[in-house]
Amino acid sequence: MIYLNYDKSKQYLKNFRDINLDFVYLITKKQMVTYLITGANRGIGLEFCRQLKQRGNHVIAVCREVSQELLELDVSIETGIDLTSDTDIKGLLKKLNGQKIDVLINNAAILERVTLDDLDINSIRQQFEVNAIAPLRLTKTLLRNLTTGSKIILMTSRMGSIEDIAIDRLVRTHKLYFKATGNRQQATEKCPNSLGDCYNTSGGSYGYRMSKVALCMAGKSLSVDLKPKNIAVAILHPGLVKTRMTNFTPNGITPEKSVQGLIARIDQLNLENTGTFWHSNGEILPW
Numbered sequence: 001m002i003y004l005n006y007d008k009s010k011q012y013l014k015n016f017r018d019i020n021l022d023f024v025y026l027i028t029k030k031q032m033v034t035y036l037i038t039g040a041n042r043g044i045g046l047e048f049c050r051q052l053k054q055r056g057n058h059v060i061a062v063c064r065e066v067s068q069e070l071l072e073l074d075v076s077i078e079t080g081i082d083l084t085s086d087t088d089i090k091g092l093l094k095k096l097n098g099q100k101i102d103v104l105i106n107n108a109a110i111l112e113r114v115t116l117d118d119l120d121i122n123s124i125r126q127q128f129e130v131n132a133i134a135p136l137r138l139t140k141t142l143l144r145n146l147t148t149g150s151k152i153i154l155m156t157s158r159m160g161s162i163e164d165i166a167i168d169r170l171v172r173t174h175k176l177y178f179k180a181t182g183n184r185q186q187a188t189e190k191c192p193n194s195l196g197d198c199y200n201t202s203g204g205s206y207g208y209r210m211s212k213v214a215l216c217m218a219g220k221s222l223s224v225d226l227k228p229k230n231i232a233v234a235i236l237h238p239g240l241v242k243t244r245m246t247n248f249t250p251n252g253i254t255p256e257k258s259v260q261g262l263i264a265r266i267d268q269l270n271l272e273n274t275g276t277f278w279h280s281n282g283e284i285l286p287w
């Protein structure tokens with residue numbers, strides 16, 4: 001199937017006076033792949049919108065409050081949607097008016113650091129609401145807009161892996177140590193890069209970690225339940241990314257790089273590999 005970019009086709013066809021462009025628009029829009037992305041006003045969600053729009057896809061950006069950057073992308077925007085609100089989700093369903101969605105990207109989330117010393121139960125509950133329950137509820141609600149061949153994406157985190165293998169961090173530390181000392185053996189001893197040695201050692205972050213594990217489990221169940229409907233599900237970790245969630249950490253990769261990898265994983269997703277927990281760089285992560 002050929003997917004046409006409306007802007008490009010409009011430009012190309014403008015010389016043909018007897019062609020009704022509204023009709024062309026209806027046809028091209030029908031043929032375009034439609035992505036719905038939550039948390040679209042900033043960070044990774046915004047970058048998804050930018051790159052998907054650029055490659056000629058139809059983008060529906062869902063957010064609580066629209067940002068100037070999102071407005072400038074000229075995509076369809078559904079604003080005023082708090083994903084924890086049943087009323088807002090029903091409102092979104094109504095606004096979509098039966099529109100077909102090819103790829104649903106559940107991207108929105110919150111990260112609040114909760115430690116054992118300061119166990120803020122309300123924060124843990126809220127992180128479950130936003131990070132685990134809201135994506136499942138949205139997916140269930142929009143199932144009627146999905147169709148055979150559609151894909152569902154759950155943006156989770158490596159922090160939702162019980163084993164939490166922080167390879168990126170270890171490799172980076174290894175390289176720095178090696179650079180500083182020139183001693184590869186010592187660097188390897190100090191920063192072992194073998195899977196057995198680097199299980200979850202950082203602990204903490206109770207609400208975020210617990211809610212993301214729950215999201216991973218929801219993804220696995222969805223992949224089983226929706227396979228007979230020919231709908232594939234991916235559970236994705238974007239890498240450590242410079243966004244507001246991470247205080248734009250200098251150790252992170254850019255949203256551009258992360259989203260390039262995430263889109264590659266989404267393109268790669270099919271019924272054979274449904275239910276996989278992937279890093280944006282293609283690595284398969286352990287539960």
Ligand SMILES: NC(=O)c1ccc[n+]([C@@H]2O[C@H](COP(=O)([O-])OP(=O)(O)OC[C@H]3O[C@@H](n4cnc5c(N)ncnc54)[C@H](OP(=O)(O)O)[C@@H]3O)[C@@H](O)[C@H]2O)c1
Pocket residue numbers: 038039040041042043044045063064065081082083084106107108109110130155156157158237238239240241242243244245246252
């Ligand atoms: N950045 C990283 O290094 C990293 C690492 C691992 C996983 N992730 C995951 O990647 C995804 C995107 O993260 P990010 O770094 O782009 O985060 P971000 O910059 O903090 O953006 C989070 C987005 O979620 C939206 N959101 C939060 N609560 C919401 C609610 N109740 N209803 C509707 N929208 C809500 C925010 O909207 P408002 O602007 O209205 O608050 C914002 O658009 C998340 O699932 C995150 O857990 C990120």
